Amino acid sequence: MTEEDVGPGSAWFVGEDPVAAIRDGSATAPADWPRIAVESGAAGDRDDYYRRLKDATTAAAREAVRERERADDRQLLHAVRAMDDADRTANELAERLAEWGGSLFDESGSGVEYAREVAGRSPAGPAEDRVVSLARRVVDLAEEARDLESFIEGRAPVAAPNLSALAGPVLAARLVSLAGGLEPLAKKPSGTLQVLGAEDALFAHLRGHAPSPKHGVIYTHEYVRGTRPEDRGSAARALAGKLTIAARIDHYSGDYRPDLEADLDERMRAIRERAAGDEGGPDA
Template sequence: MTTDDAADADATAHSSAWFAAGDTESTGDRIRSGSADAPADWPTLAVESGFAVDEAEYYGKLREATVEAARAAVDERERADDRQLLHAVRAMDDAERVANELAERVAEWAGTLFPDAGTGVEGCRDIAERDPDGPAEERVVSLASRVADLDRESDDLEAFIESRAPVAAPNLAALAGPVLAARLISLAGGLEALAKKPSGTLQVLGAEDALFAHLRGHGSSPKHGVIYTHEYVRGTRPEDRGSASRALAGKLTIAARIDHYSGDYRPELEAELDERMRTIRARAGDTAAGGDGGGSE
């Protein structure tokens, strides 16, 4: 290497150094977005450029910059659409669960005060509309109002999920439906994590207890997890649900990967899944025809 080449390489290293941040770019941003063609003696370059007085100060500033970069990355990740779906579906489930639990308490308590008190969340809505007479009725009416509020919040969260899932995961939402798509993302821990899972794992998401029991030798292997709520699994005859679950899980896995890595909507996935399910469900007709034929001979 000539002297001029060495000088050019040194200048390039200085310009690409993480501490050579511009006026509008912090050192943390530089660490997240910067790159270098080759390694360099960064501590020496930092001292020569006046960024640090010695190597110890350089590493101190490097630590501060990397912590800043990590915090920014975490904040950005937590604000991502799939993380918002994760929190929303968990909050929806919590609101529904707590509303139902409190509704049981309200029904038991209200039954001692109002002879015509109803049960469940619907009964709480009716009780919440009453004018209380005395401290006990006031508390029951107040508690029933909280149940009604939680039920409305659950509905609002579901509406939020239905509007956001097609944005965060268009293909997954189209195949699974917005709420099931959000549940799968939640169970996996995010869209990226879901996209990296094999279809066999996606197929049993939500059935972890049954799966672990099977691995311990205490039960049969589960054929499906939360995807059972999909019409293509729930609406298929029991003997074909294993095939239906595998077909659905396979397409959902492809959809999750497309959503994470490219984000473009692929309508052909729905057509392919529909065709596969028609084939699986046609077995019922073939079996019936075979049985009729055998019985007539």
């Protein structure tokens, strides 16, 4: 925006959308904007100009934060954390329920499946009533965790198509959550992505108390978990490298690139063929 653009009807000062002007407007060169605003009649004086500017910039910042928090990757972050919390709480309460239920009922059991059995009982007395009620809460939490997983499986391929294709929707969402968002994940080197979720082991290694971790949460991927222990480091590096590329494509362009999957499959095939060759060597 130039000085010629600023006048009584300028969007910068008196338009209908000052927030858009703050966020998207530009100027070719610095100018004495308070003076221009006063002379154009857009502001009564310099104090009025700065008051209105503060209101517009505050509104623009709030709108930017609102948009960021509603973004798909932020929804994945919240969903995967909520899923983990619901799942963990359900299992913890199921342990408590097993102890309590075992003191009242002839049948014993453990876990959420036992909670389902207890939840279907007709209580006899106040104590049983509370145990059955607790069992139903456990079942509700377990079902909420599964519903959240279904939400993630449907939302992750939209928010991060390449990352989801390579890692699977849930692992992709977990990586986004651990990094704090898709943008921070896209900016991390592959070595950092490789050990996300293994921070305790990494800090222990940095203090000299443990070996360097080879992988973090990506261990749950079949290409790492299903590879023999001596080759898991290579598998984890290969997977982390492709996941890093996928995250960057998802953040900066968003287009789906199936060749990434083919490249990863080929790399993992080479690692596993090498392992098969070692096992079938002369000493086998």
